[in-house]
Amino acid sequence: MTEPILSRNFNVPNAWKLSVAGPRGAYETARKVLLAMKPEEIVQTVTASNLRGLGGAGFPTGKKWQFLPKDNPKPVYLVVNADEGEPGTFKDRYILERDPHQLIEGIVLSAFAIRSHKAYIYIRGEYVEPYQNLKAALDEAYAENFLGKNIFGSGWDLDLVVHRGAGAYICGEETALLNSLEGGKGFPRLKPPFPAIVGLFGCPTIINNVETLACVPHILKNGAEWFANLGSPGNGGTHLFSVSGHVKKPGVYELPMGTPLRQMIYTHAGGIRNDRALKAVIPGGISAKILTAGEIDVKMDYDGLKAAGTMLGSAGVMVMDETTCMVKMLLVAAKFFAHESCGQCSPCREGTGWAYKVVQRIYSGEGDLRDLDTLLKVARNMEGRTICVFADAAAWPIQSYITKFRKEFENYILNHKKAGAVHG
Amino acid sequence: MANITIDGKPYAVKDGITIIEAIDEAKIELPRYCYHPALSIAGNCRICQVEVEKMPRTVIACNTRVAEGMVIHTQSQKAKESQAVVLEFLLANHPLDCPVCDQSGECKLQDYYMQVGLYDPKFDDVKVKKTKKAFAIGPTIMLDQERCILCTRCVRFADEVTKTHDFGVFNRGDHSELDIYPGKTLDNKYSGNVADICPVGALTDRDFRFKMRVWYLGSQASVCPGCSRGCNISIEYEKSRPYHLKEERIMRLKPRENPEVNKWWICDEGRYGYKPVDFGRLKTLKTNLNGNTAPFDWKAALEEIAVILKSAHPHRWALAASPEYTNEELYLQKKIFLDELKWNHVGFKAPGQEGYEDSFLMKADKNPNSAGAAQILGLEAGREVLTPIVEKAKRGELEGLFIFAHDLAKIYGAETLALVRKNVKTIIFEGPNQNATSDAADIVLPSASYAEKDGTFTNFEGRVQRIRKAVEPLGGSRPAWEILLELAGVLGMDLSYARPEFIFSDLAKENEAFGGLTFKQIGPAGRVWNKK
Numbered sequence: 001m002t003e004p005i006l007s008r009n010f011n012v013p014n015a016w017k018l019s020v021a022g023p024r025g026a027y028e029t030a031r032k033v034l035l036a037m038k039p040e041e042i043v044q045t046v047t048a049s050n051l052r053g054l055g056g057a058g059f060p061t062g063k064k065w066q067f068l069p070k071d072n073p074k075p076v077y078l079v080v081n082a083d084e085g086e087p088g089t090f091k092d093r094y095i096l097e098r099d100p101h102q103l104i105e106g107i108v109l110s111a112f113a114i115r116s117h118k119a120y121i122y123i124r125g126e127y128v129e130p131y132q133n134l135k136a137a138l139d140e141a142y143a144e145n146f147l148g149k150n151i152f153g154s155g156w157d158l159d160l161v162v163h164r165g166a167g168a169y170i171c172g173e174e175t176a177l178l179n180s181l182e183g184g185k186g187f188p189r190l191k192p193p194f195p196a197i198v199g200l201f202g203c204p205t206i207i208n209n210v211e212t213l214a215c216v217p218h219i220l221k222n223g224a225e226w227f228a229n230l231g232s233p234g235n236g237g238t239h240l241f242s243v244s245g246h247v248k249k250p251g252v253y254e255l256p257m258g259t260p261l262r263q264m265i266y267t268h269a270g271g272i273r274n275d276r277a278l279k280a281v282i283p284g285g286i287s288a289k290i291l292t293a294g295e296i297d298v299k300m301d302y303d304g305l306k307a308a309g310t311m312l313g314s315a316g317v318m319v320m321d322e323t324t325c326m327v328k329m330l331l332v333a334a335k336f337f338a339h340e341s342c343g344q345c346s347p348c349r350e351g352t353g354w355a356y357k358v359v360q361r362i363y364s365g366e367g368d369l370r371d372l373d374t375l376l377k378v379a380r381n382m383e384g385r386t387i388c389v390f391a392d393a394a395a396w397p398i399q400s401y402i403t404k405f406r407k408e409f410e411n412y413i414l415n416h417k418k419a420g421a422v423h424g
Numbered sequence: 425m426a427n428i429t430i431d432g433k434p435y436a437v438k439d440g441i442t443i444i445e446a447i448d449e450a451k452i453e454l455p456r457y458c459y460h461p462a463l464s465i466a467g468n469c470r471i472c473q474v475e476v477e478k479m480p481r482t483v484i485a486c487n488t489r490v491a492e493g494m495v496i497h498t499q500s501q502k503a504k505e506s507q508a509v510v511l512e513f514l515l516a517n518h519p520l521d522c523p524v525c526d527q528s529g530e531c532k533l534q535d536y537y538m539q540v541g542l543y544d545p546k547f548d549d550v551k552v553k554k555t556k557k558a559f560a561i562g563p564t565i566m567l568d569q570e571r572c573i574l575c576t577r578c579v580r581f582a583d584e585v586t587k588t589h590d591f592g593v594f595n596r597g598d599h600s601e602l603d604i605y606p607g608k609t610l611d612n613k614y615s616g617n618v619a620d621i622c623p624v625g626a627l628t629d630r631d632f633r634f635k636m637r638v639w640y641l642g643s644q645a646s647v648c649p650g651c652s653r654g655c656n657i658s659i660e661y662e663k664s665r666p667y668h669l670k671e672e673r674i675m676r677l678k679p680r681e682n683p684e685v686n687k688w689w690i691c692d693e694g695r696y697g698y699k700p701v702d703f704g705r706l707k708t709l710k711t712n713l714n715g716n717t718a719p720f721d722w723k724a725a726l727e728e729i730a731v732i733l734k735s736a737h738p739h740r741w742a743l744a745a746s747p748e749y750t751n752e753e754l755y756l757q758k759k760i761f762l763d764e765l766k767w768n769h770v771g772f773k774a775p776g777q778e779g780y781e782d783s784f785l786m787k788a789d790k791n792p793n794s795a796g797a798a799q800i801l802g803l804e805a806g807r808e809v810l811t812p813i814v815e816k817a818k819r820g821e822l823e824g825l826f827i828f829a830h831d832l833a834k835i836y837g838a839e840t841l842a843l844v845r846k847n848v849k850t851i852i853f854e855g856p857n858q859n860a861t862s863d864a865a866d867i868v869l870p871s872a873s874y875a876e877k878d879g880t881f882t883n884f885e886g887r888v889q890r891i892r893k894a895v896e897p898l899g900g901s902r903p904a905w906e907i908l909l910e911l912a913g914v915l916g917m918d919l920s921y922a923r924p925e926f927i928f929s930d931l932a933k934e935n936e937a938f939g940g941l942t943f944k945q946i947g948p949a950g951r952v953w954n955k956k
Contacts, residue, residue, distance in 0.1 A: 345467075350517060357549040
């Protein structure tokens, strides 16, 4: 393992304060870059670094920035997606709470790169301590003129506003986030147009994840090549992995892109608790398809997990040992998606609720073997037929749990069947 | 132009339009709920799925733009399967209470189920219960939240068309509910339209609700007589169950699409203004002349009138024509009273009757044919008003009045009518509805309402539009054009037309404004006249 980059201040007490973060190098890169580099050069560097969006979709960041219209008369907005709500994911929280200056520096640099004078951080409402530290850091940055007018005497102005969400998971979807930020209901928008063309308040907007932007100062400090070489081909840098579940040492691990999952679980996270056998791993937050114990020899990056039929997603690694009940796991996932579906598109609105009811019925001993095919059908039918990918995310746990653990589901249904159950 | 293929046929369509617009132009049927050409694209119902070659998945036609060479399938297995599964989701929590739902028969859930239904229900669980069933959200509309498929057409209508922002979707997931905002009632001047655009039985019209199953309705294309806009409407009437509601024939009015006049909408004033067709009607001839109150027939009545009119001094009688009458009828009035009898005192405009006007559809002038009346009767500005005639009548300077439809009591007050009655020897009234003036008249000729005759109205901008007979003239009433033709006959005039169409063609020959127009040319959308 190389030196920690994003997490280098995580265990330094009070690193969210400028008095601690400053002497450790905060804003040094921004000061240099704003006075020496042109916006296009930053965009080129970030593009060359192979930085990919670390919120879950993994879209190349530099390429996204280049979607902004040229000769655009409207203001450009930078929106920071800090609505970290994917179950099993808690990496952005660490940056926001423990090293917010790292993020603010990244925002200053990125806003300069895309010629934006106004940036918004949309932070998950439940993140109270992260918000408090972030807000304190923001005030300090303003006081030191790292934000505001004529930053570092460069002539560049940037206003940064923190907006707290109100608890809806869907507001982490970037266009729902924009609607929410505008004061509307958190409904994802139809695309096209994409936010880079028509975004916040109808203006060109770039939306980036917290961790993505936190990488930018390091890329500009050490160079694109350095960053690209940290990771695997096409997947630049390191990544913060949130490891949770039945491991001995759950927590946030900064590891190079492409670290083998087996190594992550057994070396970094200390193996399975009580040395039990591993049963399954969800590699990228609740939405990602599950991997069985036999499928963990995969590289943890966008391309590696895609090849394994799942996704890196938010890099929320949830580890389950042999005592885990997959029916109960699916119940938890189905309940979550039924509760969080925004209700806009009919397949998702009705499909997530339908699936939850069926799983609930199975769990309570009123299931029937036919229900498994109904669940797979509901999942298949809502997948790919909606405005945003929420329905897909809701479908994948259903499909992967039932397909990979079908025998367990069947046994559960047969063994738990209540006498006189209405169904079955 | 973009060259595209839909269901195997080539089409050249305008660049940048959506697939659903291209499909509509090609007159191909494709299910849709949230899409409405007048409203912004919501893309939420997801049923307008089509297969586009070289695209990995089916796409929604309402939010996908055509591109050169695009090959679109609306009926392929892939497209139909996509449409079918979306419909299955929409029906999962739908109460399926069609037997007690007023939308039955014109419900898009029913219609599309016939087209793409799976006929193999898999939903086996308890449906979501929602609170508001048969809940009046305002004077005109009833809400049923469980039937709602959350297409948000009504939300967008209130946001984008009336800008009254009445509706919202509350809560989340399958507990989402359509409702009006707390503390509000749906009470705007165009509220009835939300029942029209609601594709299911969630918003129903309180006026029409449970009056009649829609498959018993007949429909006739006409024009709203409620103001000078001339919104295009369908008159929907009972056609096969006369025993059902004995006195009422017109069941409802619906807007008829006309992009030049009213788009897809009508106002509530017009929509609910149909009652006078069936109620308060004059159904029999009446005379009080010379103390003779015995019933008499049309021939006798018109002959008696002819005798009176022939001996009348043209300066001692006055005509109160009406802008509620058709161009054809006003033309016959002009022929008889101005050209033949050479009357001097003519007016048609009642003062003080302007109503609500807005910048959308509603016009202050609540008459459907003021423009036509002015053009045909050819009165100079200021001379069209009834007031000088009424003043003369009050002063006893007139021997007789021939009044079409107007109620002097309503316009000028009961005292004026009483004074007129006292000082004018003979009052002849012709009109469809009873009023204080018809009560006071010596002879009353009952005539057909606008829903009982053919003809044309000219709207405020000179658009000549067709009205059509939906139901037979009530009781003993007859269309005014027929009455006037018969009167002309007994007056010895050479006027004879089999249908209003032929009256119109003579009007078009004689009056430059209507020059060159025919019923055929007017067509379903109307035609603006030639007047500069």
